[in-house]
Amino acid sequence: xxxxxxxxxxxxxxxxxxxxxxxxxxxxxxxxxxxxxxxxxxxxxxxxxxxxxxxxxxxxxxxxxxxxxxxxxxxxxxxxxxxxxxxxxxxxxxxxxxxxxxxxx
Numbered sequence: 001x002x003x004x005x006x007x008x009x010x011x012x013x014x015x016x017x018x019x020x021x022x023x024x025x026x027x028x029x030x031x032x033x034x035x036x037x038x039x040x041x042x043x044x045x046x047x048x049x050x051x052x053x054x055x056x057x058x059x060x061x062x063x064x065x066x067x068x069x070x071x072x073x074x075x076x077x078x079x080x081x082x083x084x085x086x087x088x089x090x091x092x093x094x095x096x097x098x099x100x101x102x103x104x105x
Contacts, residue, residue, distance in 0.1 A: 003032070003066075003087045003099070006041065006080065014075040019104040022066040029094035032059045032066050034086030047080045059085060 009018070024030050036057040041047035054074030058067050066085055074081075 003030075003085050004039075004082065005099070005101075006047065006082045007101075009070075009075065009079045009081070014070075014072045016072065018070040018075060020068040020070065021102045021104070022068070023100045023102070024064055025098040025100055026094060026096070027064075029090045029097045031061065031064050031088040031090075032085055033061060033088045035059060036066055036068070036083050036085035039082050039084045041082045045080070047082045048078060050074050050078065050081060055081075057083060057085075 005022070007020070022032075024032075036059055038050040038052070038055060038057070040049040051074075054071050054077065056069045059065075060067070066083075068081075068083060070081070
């Protein structure tokens with residue numbers, strides 16, 4: 001299973017990295033399990049894949065947090081992003097689970 005997230009970042013002027021943290025709201029449910037990367041969205045509205053020189057993406061499987069670090073150069077190129085990461089399903093279907101996104105500049 002994969003977690004596919006599309007972000008639209010307002011076109012503010014960024015001169016620092018924008019750090020995004022994705023946290024699953026309930027323990028012992030879904031888990032991030034692999035590396036994450038920027039991918040293109042080819043149907044409407046289209047989103048270009050962001051070159052890896054403009055961001056870093058890390059998955060901490062211990063804390064179950066995915067961190068995307070968008071560099072100012074990437075934020076100048078586009079304001080919409082699509083990231084893909086592998087997920088592990090829980091043994092029992094979990095309801096009411098959210099992915100919380102925190103943005104830190």
